[in-house]
Amino acid sequence: MELTTILAIFLSISLYIFIPPILDGIERKIKANIQTRYGPSTIFQTWYDILKLMSKELIISTEVRYLILPLSISITLTLFLAIVVSFYVASTKSLLLPYYSYAALFLVTMISIHALHLLLYISSANLFSIIGTFRIISIDVANEVSFATFLVLTMVSRYVNSSASLSLFILSFIPLLIAVYVSSRRLPYDLHEAEPELASGSIIELSGPILGLYIYNHLLEKYLLTSIPVALIMLMFELNVGNQSIHLLFLHIFAAIIYMVFSIVSTILGRSRIDLAFKTLILIYSLAIIIWIGVYIFEQTL
Amino acid sequence: MYTYLSKLCNVDANGKFNEVYLNEFIQSIQGMARIEEGGTDFLRIVVLKDNLYNVVEKLLKIKDVYLRTMVSSDERTINGFFKLYYIFGIDTLSKSVIVEVPLTENDLIVPTLVNLVKAVDWYEREAHDLMGIKFAGRNQYRFVLPDDWPTDVYPLRKDYAIQDLMKLYTPKVIERAKEVEAEAVTIIPIGPYHPALHEPEYFELYVRGEKIVDVRYVGFMVHRGIEKLGESMKYNQVPFLAERICGICGFVHSTSYCQAVEQALQIDVPERAQYIRSIVLELERLHSHLLWLGVAFHLLGYDTGFMHSWRIREQVMILAELLTGSRKTYGINIVGGVRRDIDEDKIRKSLEVLKNVEKEFKTFIDIAVSVPQVKARLKGTGILPKSEAHALSLVGPTVRGSGIPRDIRKDYPYAAYRYIHFDVAVQDECDNMARALVRIDEIFESIDILRQLLDKLPKGAIAVESWDPEPHRIGIGSVEAPRGEVIHMVITGIYSPYRWRVRAPTYQNLPAVPIMLREIELADAPITIASIDPCFSCTDRALIINIKTGKIEGVPLYVLSRKKLEAVR
Numbered sequence: 001m002e003l004t005t006i007l008a009i010f011l012s013i014s015l016y017i018f019i020p021p022i023l024d025g026i027e028r029k030i031k032a033n034i035q036t037r038y039g040p041s042t043i044f045q046t047w048y049d050i051l052k053l054m055s056k057e058l059i060i061s062t063e064v065r066y067l068i069l070p071l072s073i074s075i076t077l078t079l080f081l082a083i084v085v086s087f088y089v090a091s092t093k094s095l096l097l098p099y100y101s102y103a104a105l106f107l108v109t110m111i112s113i114h115a116l117h118l119l120l121y122i123s124s125a126n127l128f129s130i131i132g133t134f135r136i137i138s139i140d141v142a143n144e145v146s147f148a149t150f151l152v153l154t155m156v157s158r159y160v161n162s163s164a165s166l167s168l169f170i171l172s173f174i175p176l177l178i179a180v181y182v183s184s185r186r187l188p189y190d191l192h193e194a195e196p197e198l199a200s201g202s203i204i205e206l207s208g209p210i211l212g213l214y215i216y217n218h219l220l221e222k223y224l225l226t227s228i229p230v231a232l233i234m235l236m237f238e239l240n241v242g243n244q245s246i247h248l249l250f251l252h253i254f255a256a257i258i259y260m261v262f263s264i265v266s267t268i269l270g271r272s273r274i275d276l277a278f279k280t281l282i283l284i285y286s287l288a289i290i291i292w293i294g295v296y297i298f299e300q301t302l
Numbered sequence: 303m304y305t306y307l308s309k310l311c312n313v314d315a316n317g318k319f320n321e322v323y324l325n326e327f328i329q330s331i332q333g334m335a336r337i338e339e340g341g342t343d344f345l346r347i348v349v350l351k352d353n354l355y356n357v358v359e360k361l362l363k364i365k366d367v368y369l370r371t372m373v374s375s376d377e378r379t380i381n382g383f384f385k386l387y388y389i390f391g392i393d394t395l396s397k398s399v400i401v402e403v404p405l406t407e408n409d410l411i412v413p414t415l416v417n418l419v420k421a422v423d424w425y426e427r428e429a430h431d432l433m434g435i436k437f438a439g440r441n442q443y444r445f446v447l448p449d450d451w452p453t454d455v456y457p458l459r460k461d462y463a464i465q466d467l468m469k470l471y472t473p474k475v476i477e478r479a480k481e482v483e484a485e486a487v488t489i490i491p492i493g494p495y496h497p498a499l500h501e502p503e504y505f506e507l508y509v510r511g512e513k514i515v516d517v518r519y520v521g522f523m524v525h526r527g528i529e530k531l532g533e534s535m536k537y538n539q540v541p542f543l544a545e546r547i548c549g550i551c552g553f554v555h556s557t558s559y560c561q562a563v564e565q566a567l568q569i570d571v572p573e574r575a576q577y578i579r580s581i582v583l584e585l586e587r588l589h590s591h592l593l594w595l596g597v598a599f600h601l602l603g604y605d606t607g608f609m610h611s612w613r614i615r616e617q618v619m620i621l622a623e624l625l626t627g628s629r630k631t632y633g634i635n636i637v638g639g640v641r642r643d644i645d646e647d648k649i650r651k652s653l654e655v656l657k658n659v660e661k662e663f664k665t666f667i668d669i670a671v672s673v674p675q676v677k678a679r680l681k682g683t684g685i686l687p688k689s690e691a692h693a694l695s696l697v698g699p700t701v702r703g704s705g706i707p708r709d710i711r712k713d714y715p716y717a718a719y720r721y722i723h724f725d726v727a728v729q730d731e732c733d734n735m736a737r738a739l740v741r742i743d744e745i746f747e748s749i750d751i752l753r754q755l756l757d758k759l760p761k762g763a764i765a766v767e768s769w770d771p772e773p774h775r776i777g778i779g780s781v782e783a784p785r786g787e788v789i790h791m792v793i794t795g796i797y798s799p800y801r802w803r804v805r806a807p808t809y810q811n812l813p814a815v816p817i818m819l820r821e822i823e824l825a826d827a828p829i830t831i832a833s834i835d836p837c838f839s840c841t842d843r844a845l846i847i848n849i850k851t852g853k854i855e856g857v858p859l860y861v862l863s864r865k866k867l868e869a870v871r
Binding site: 191 | 512599601602603604605606607609610613673674675676678679823824825826827828
């Protein structure tokens with residue numbers, strides 16, 4: 001592997017580490033703008049918030065003590081995934097494994113991260129946290145099955161004859177983006193910890209540095225999730241726009257754009273009720289699968 | 303008597319039906335009650351306690367009768383009796399019927415009316431706590447007073463002045479503080495607080511999964527004893543106290559109080575003053591409804607709606623400051639009129655602001671109520687059937703969202719509402735969306751009312767030059783507040799009100815909340831509780847008790863907050 005590739009990957013991982021709180025700062029400014037208010041004084045505000053939380057005294061109740069393990073494994077896995085995605089995009093021409101193997105790796109790692117979060121939530125003795133956890137489990141079950149399904153369908157659409165591939169790709173990629181949006185726990189799917197009757201839901205027991213770590217991990221995961229569809233497209237369509245650094249730059253630019261689009265969408269939505277959120281998701285995904293199959297059969301019969 | 307009734311019942315076609323029944327009712331209670339001529343707006347019926355149940359049962363046969371308020375009064379110094387006043391309203395006749403029950407000190411047991419009138423439940427419990435009246439045939443337990451309040455001390459009786467009560471009541475906290483050797487103790491009630499509920503109130507929700515199966519409500523965390531305090535103040539001091547009952551719609555209380563005194567003493571308020579009161583009342587409705595909409599959107603996670611609603615509201619607040627000198631707690635009401643006039647320049651500026659508010663609100667609300675999540679969460683949730691709304695004598699947008707067009711501005715016209723045209727916003731769906739839509743419609747209606755009032759504002763004085771108090775007269779003042787009917791009853795004294803009874807709309811509407819909460823999703827509980835626009839104890843105060851001197855003083859929470867802020871700087 002060339003030195004420039006290694007440097008580019010290192011740069012990409014650095015961006016993965018530093019960009020998410022800044023993107024969150026920009027998201028807060030965008031929200032403020034839409035809501036006709038000033039918002040945070042700088043786009044680095046989320047970084048300042050996290051650093052402030054990190055500097056607070058460490059107070060952990062006995063129930064929460066064991067939550068540090070899943071949280072730290074989750075952060076490790078998230079960073080590992082950032083390395084894999086960067087490596088994957090930088091080495092499009094000389095991949096060690098076929099790209100669907102990477103897609104499977106992304107999927108397994110993401111689901112593992114979410115499973116660790118559920119473990120973190122459910123370990124709490126707090127009733128509010130438990131209610132929030134059951135809400136998040138129901139949404140995750142619906143969403144992650146669909147996430148995997150549409151990831152597979154997106155890849156399948158690559159092998160369908162050329163006349164149909166684009167329409168099938170669009171029909172699978174849009175639900176995939178929806179699944180990514182839901183996984184990022186934005187409105188209206190933030191009800192596990194944002195519904196007022198739960199006070200603050202799943203993370204109610206966290207404070208100080210632990211809360212700081214959780215928030216940072218969540219932001220990192222949000223950004224990483226957004227970048228995965230971009231990485232997949234770049235590989236599937238064998239996008240060749242120069243050297244690896246440019247590839248990685250494209251990855252981050254497009255991921256940031258999608259992140260901003262998501263933030264605008266979340267600003268104009270309200271929060272669903274748990275049953276409505278679940279029903280709506282199932283309805284959208286079922287319709288998307290039926291339409292995909294219908295278009296596939298129609299294209300094949302032509 | 304019948305001449306009096308025919309004069310009383312000058313009604314339109316809708317009220318003819320009830321007019322007949324009212325006459326039949328008067329005939330049917332012959333021998334059981336004595337009719338006394340009250341004011342032009344109400345009919346007084348004096349009954350002995352043994353006949354109370356039968357008389358009220360007959361009264362309730364009149365269509366759409368509802369309990370407006372109930373007042374217990376210690377009149378031993380006037381006529382030797384304790385008295386209960388059950389004030390019923392007949393909307394279609396624009397009349398109130400006061401059922402008056404005298405009680406001797408030795409026999410303070412009255413039959414309960416809970417089986418007949420659901421809404422009387424809290425009133426009876428309150429009369430038991432504060433006046434020592436016992437109601438036969440029902441469970442009676444401490445409701446308003448704190449658990450450590452001494453037994454057989456009934457604070458609203460004339461036996462006690464405020465100073466006596468402060469000496470009689472020693473909160474247990476003092477003993478506890480002495481145990482920990484604390485010299486001064488500040489009580490901050492961190493108890494029944496919840497992020498979804500910005501005031502101290504306790505709802506115990508029993509859930510199975512995410513479904514609410516039952517609800518228990520415990521209220522009266524903060525009782526400020528304002529009625530007792532008002533009885534020790536001069537007539538024109540009370541409006542300023544009354545305005546502090548609520549931090550959002552305080553003007554309705556000062557107006558209600560003034561109207562009650564003016565009715566009792568037959569003070570003829572200048573027309574211009576009545577217009578100015580109506581203008582400020584409508585401004586208050588505008589800002590209150592915009593505030594509620596913002597909070598409702600926030601509870602639904604639609605924070606963009608919350609921000610825009612409050613941005614538009616800010617213009618109304620500035621307008622209130624222009625017209626009254628204050629953004630809130632205007633302090634312009636006095637008995638007999640108002641203290642501040644509105645000139646032509648202010649009228650012009652007000653019309654400009656209203657035009658802008660209307661335009662911006664229309665654009666905003668069309669988008670806001672179309673947001674899929676907002677629609678899905680408001681529609682079909684928090685159902686309050688019309689029958690329950692009627693049985694509980696509910697008021698305001700809560701009752702209008704269940705298809706009952708009860709609006710005091712129309713039913714019992716006061717101030718300048720009799721000179722203008724407006725429609726009462728009603729929705730039949732009985733859900734949270736219906737109550738929200740009623741408030742949205744009322745915002746547009748209020749803007750229209752304000753335009754009419756500003757346009758027609760007559761010339762003349764803004765207050766009567768002088769008036770003389772006459773003791774032992776009864777007056778009722780009611781105002782359609784943003785949350786519903788506020789009703790004040792005043793029995794006049796020589797220098798101060800002898801008895802001042804305040805009934806805020808939340809008092810009437812809260813019993814409906816458990817009905818609305820049953821069988822709904824847990825996530826809908828906050829918006830359903832908020833849908834009645836509750837106002838529990840708007841200006842909560844902490845008590846500082848000095849252990850050494852035993853002195854108790856009220857301190858606004860913001861002062862404590864500032865002290866804390868200074869301490870951490």
